Amino acid sequence: MSKVIANIRLFFQGAVLSYIALFAWLRPSTYIATKVVGPLAQILFFTLMGKFGTSGESADFYIIGNAIQITALSGIYGVTFSLAGDRWNGTLPYLFGTPANRMTMFLGRAVIHIIDGMFGVLIGFTWGVTLLGLDLSNTDPWALILVIAVTTFSTSGLGLMLGSLSLITRNVMFINNTAYFLLLVLSGSNIAIDRLPSALQAISNVLPLTRGIASARAIIDGATFRDVRPAMLEEIGIGIIYIMFGYVLFRWIEVLAKRRGTLEAM
Amino acid sequence: MNTIEVRDLRRIYKTTVGVVRRKIKEVVAVDGITFDVNRGELFGLLGPNGAGKTTMIKMLTTLLIPTDGTANILGYDVVHQANAIRSRIGFIFGGERGLYWRLSGIDNLRYFASLYHVDPEVTMKRIPQLLELVGLSDRGDEKVEGYSRGMKQRLHIARTLLHDPEILFLDEPTMGLDPVGGREIRQVIRDLQSEKKTILLTTHYMFEADALCERVAVIDQGRIVALDTPEALKQGVSDLSVIEIEVFGVPEEVMNQIRNLPFVDTVSVEDLDQKQALHVHSAKGSEAIPPLLSALESVRVGKVTVREPTLEDAYVRLVGGKV
Secondary structure, three states: OOHHHHHHHHHHHHHHHHHHHHOOOOOHHHHHHHHHHHHHHHHHHHHHHHHHHOOOOOHHHHHHHHHHHOHHHHHHHHHHHHHHHHHHHOOHHHHHOOOOOHHHHHHHHHHHHHHHHHHHHHHHHHHHHHHHOOOOOOOOHHHHHHHHHHHHHHHHHHHHHHHHHOOOOOOHHHHHHHHHHHHHHHOOOOOOHHHOOHHHHHHHHOOOOHHHHHHHHHHHOOOOHHHHHHHHHHHHHHHHHHHHHHHHHHHHHHHHHHHHOOOOOO | OOOEEEEEEEEEEEEEEOOOOOEEEEEEEEEEEEEEEOOOOEEEEEOOOOOOHHHHHHHHOOOOOOOEEEEEEOOEEOOOOHHHHHOOEEEEEOOOOOOOOOOEHHHHHHHHHHHOOOOHHHHHHHHHHHHHHOOOOOOOOOEHHHOOHHHHHHHHHHHHHOOOOOEEEEEOOOOOOOHHHHHHHHHHHHHHHHOOOEEEEEEOOHHHHHHHOOEEEEEEOOEEEEEEOHHHHHHOOOOOEEEEEEEEOOOHHHHHHHHOOOOEEEEEEEEEOOEEEEEEEEOOHHHHHHHHHHHOOOOEEEEEEEEOOOHHHHHHHHOOOOO
16 A cells, blocks of 8 residues: 555544544533534623623624634634543554654544534524524625635644644643633634734734634625635635644654653653 | 664653752663564563563653663664654553543554554454454444453554564553453463564563563563573572461561571562461471461461462562562
8 A cells, every 4th residue: 555545544534533532522412512502602692792792893793703713612622632632542652653644643633623613613603693693695605614614724723733732731621721712802703803902913913713704704794705815825824834833843742752751641 | 683682771761859949860760671582482571560661662662762772673773763663563551541442442443554554455354353363353343431451451452463563562461450351361462472473571470471481581670680481580499499478467577587587588478458478488498487487476377388489489589579
């Protein structure tokens, strides 16, 4: 079997099996609570608070922002669990003892979460349309799906980086929660970027989601994909940068663990 | 060329002590070990806890970088040619971890087969064969979380054989198993031995090493203190008899008194629920019983027996009573 075919097989088989094996929410009750009910609560909370508690933005601003933000549930928590799960299972020494290509192994962990994340965003939009009257009559659906796909990809890139960090820290949830809530504040999902202090705006610009949320709002407002293409290319670039950082960290941790003898303690 | 060649291998672990004034503490786990394993040989590494057995296995399986010395597996260096080694060896560490509990046994094997780049057609054929070998044919499609400890350990063995490795490193494969589970694993190891696999086995159980291994290296405090066939090692204590005395709570000063008796070679204590068994090695045989009993006059004593030495007795003598 050629190495390329073997790696493709590992990529897809690893993607599916690692999702089933390592994703902590993969029980129907937990999945529904986390991926269906939780997002509804988030959208309702921020939309109602935004609409009635402040006079700034329309309800659509919050519905779209939070519906897209839901991708971070899979992109951050899901992907991180898929990497950290090997530490909890004690499978890391066995993985690092194989000749498998580390990049294939690493990237495969994110694939199903990207699909799952897109599905989560669609659930979010369903809540927005059915319960809060979000109007999609002016929206190019394929352009919106493309924006969701790109945004989910870039957020999963951040998740892969945080997942690598989870191999050297015991407090995975602290890292995940911090990242998730920073995105809630800084990605433009609930606070318009131009209202943030300039230092925070600079941070917003290097985060995933920021351009995705802005593009989704534009598409729903009637823009075409051509209009948001530059922002989407930047979003892809940001995702790739996070993936590269994450991969370098992943390899560095492997080498360090072999030097220090901490592989099974991870 | 030997299958495994180890030369002056050393591994030092560095740990930090203290919070404010941190000090680096060095622990020598493996201290200049040299040995060879021949093709098709079943070689045992014996030693008390902390002797350096697992550290040695980790270095030979490319999971730990040695501090000094060299180790070659099939002619490949464990540090610089790690990837060439990984596809040619299989390894398991004792215990239940290291499997995906939410996957079935078959899915665990499928995933590891793809990690080892095993051809899908070969995988399809080999998985049922391996499940048969380890006695899990009828449980392969069940989730691992429902497996007993012994079944998990047998699945580990099947996992490590997926890519048909030339060499197997088995680190305490029967650790924590009940007698039946342990016997099943030993039978699997015998089967692998008959297939001419080179096997490096670490174990705490002397009868296991005696029954399986062609040669044994006894490690203590990171160094090899003896390396020979089990028969030759037993020969080293053939001049001794072992007096086993059942006692109920023996104070340390009485133990010291027994250790200082001129005819006593070594003494070890085995805890057995509410009683202990003293294993006294002595050249005097049954003649040693009266003075031993008088040393134990303040202690409640049960059964006393005298027997011929085993490999375990040879081991106890070599490591100075540490078990």
